[in-house]
Amino acid sequence: MIVSKPAVAGTLESNDCYVTVLPNHSSGIQLVIRSIVMQKYGHLIEKTIREVLEEYQIEHVSLTLEDKGALDFTIKARVKTALERSV
Amino acid sequence: MNGRSYLFIPGNSAGMMVSSFVLDADVLIYDLEDAVSLDQKDSARHLVNEAVRFLPKRSQCWVRVNPLDSPYFMKDVDALIDSPIDAFLLPKCDDVRFKDMYAYIEATAKRKNVHIKPCVALIESATGVFTLPKLIKLNVSGLFLGAEDLSADMHMTRTKGSDEIMLARQQVVLHARVKGIVCIDTPFVDVDDMDGLQYDAIKAKQFGFDGKACIHPKQVSQINQLFGYSDEQLQWAQGVLDMAKKHADVAVFNYQGSMVDRPILLRAQHMVDLARKWGLIHE
Structure with a gap:
């Protein structure tokens, strides 16, 4: 799957996250994660994002995730939505 | 499928979803229909689909999908047919619509080689009430009265006494009993009027309903108490x-x-x- 246009998903409400994806045709996967629990859970958030990217066979994307305490299922859902909106 | 309280959770609200599983509702209904704006249907579908596979299960979990004549019904069913939900709540049902929706759900289950989910019919139109005798001859697992849409369809004025929905209530309970399936009463929409909720729920129980829908967590305990046993x-x-x-x-x-x-x-x-x-x- 190729990210061909900018797309967003999610909210900045508590327990949610806001995901932005941008096309990036040759620079691989570029992730920016902002979270108040970055030190403790940042690596898990990144792992979840990368799992979804792998599922969608994304090789090039710029993805920013603004976390407001989202659980794993919410992160997955919001990333999937943003990716599908970007096609 | 018997429960006392059936709490609607907006399908695109991550926060409410997270808190929903610690509530005492017997059935959680994740709503993909009225509680979700058109531009968030895709987002809600993903969120519900991930939530039902991730969150610990304390209650039964149903999903209200979008209506048959919307562009979302098939996508909702395709996404959730192999999920661990306990039932589909099908909106705007009459005999013909239910038959068509059930046929699609059955075909999808067969295609994906999974068991078909029980399907509960939301009765919220004049035709829905009128065709109940035909509807209960189909594979319906429960009847759920939706009085707000019904009132609009019937040009009725909703009142707190609910006299205007007496016939519909009786018809829903009567047909549920004939079929031997569960019947659930419409929600009480004024979430700040707890006395009104008490009155309405007592009335619904007198009519014979097994349980009642809730649209706010604070309605759950009162409904559990009224529809439970002393x-x-x-x-x-x-x-x-x-x-x-x-x-x-x-x-x-x-x-x-x-x-x-x-x-x-x-x-x-x-x-x-x-x-x-x-x-x-x-x-």
Whole structure:
């Protein structure tokens, strides 16, 4: 799957996250994660994002995730939505 | 499928979803229909789909999908057919719409080689009420009254007394009993009027409904209490069952001065089974 246009998903409400994806045709996967629990859970958030990217066979994307305490299922859902909106 | 409280959770609200599983609702209904704006249908579908596979399961979990004539119904079913949800709640049902929706769900389950989910019909139109005799001949697992849409369709004015929906309530309960399936009453929409909720729920129970929809977590405990059983009722039921064990060789016996025969015994057993399920009786 190729990210061909900018797309967003999610909210900045508590327990949610806001995901932005941008096309990036040759620079691989570029992730920016902002979270108040970055030190403790940042690596898990990144792992979840990368799992979804792998599922969608994304090789090039710029993805920013603004976390407001989202659980794993919410992160997955919001990333999937943003990716599908970007096609 | 029996429950006392059926709490609607907006399908695109991560926060409410996270808190929903710690509430005492017997059934959580994740809503992909009215609670979700058109531009968030895709987002809600993903969120519900991930949530039902991730969150610990304390209650039954149903999903209200979008109507048959929307561009979302098939996508909703495709996404959730192999998820661990307990039932689909199908909106805007009459006999024909239910038959068509059920056919798609059945075909999708077959295609994906999974068991078909029970399908509960939301009765919220004049045609829905009118075609109940035909509807219960189909594979419907429950009837759910939706009075707000019904009132709009019937040009009725909704009142707190709910006299205007008396016929619909009676029809829904009557047909559920004929079919032997669960029936659930419409939500009470003024979430700040707890006395009104009490009055409305008592009335619904008098009509014979098994449970009632909730649209706010604060309605749950009151509805659980009203549609559940008191300690006295459960003591009576347990007493009947204990006495029945001692009189296993007779069809009729006396308990606390009243005759107990098979229908009474079945009712007592039903009460105890439900109470156990709801956590009112602990082994």
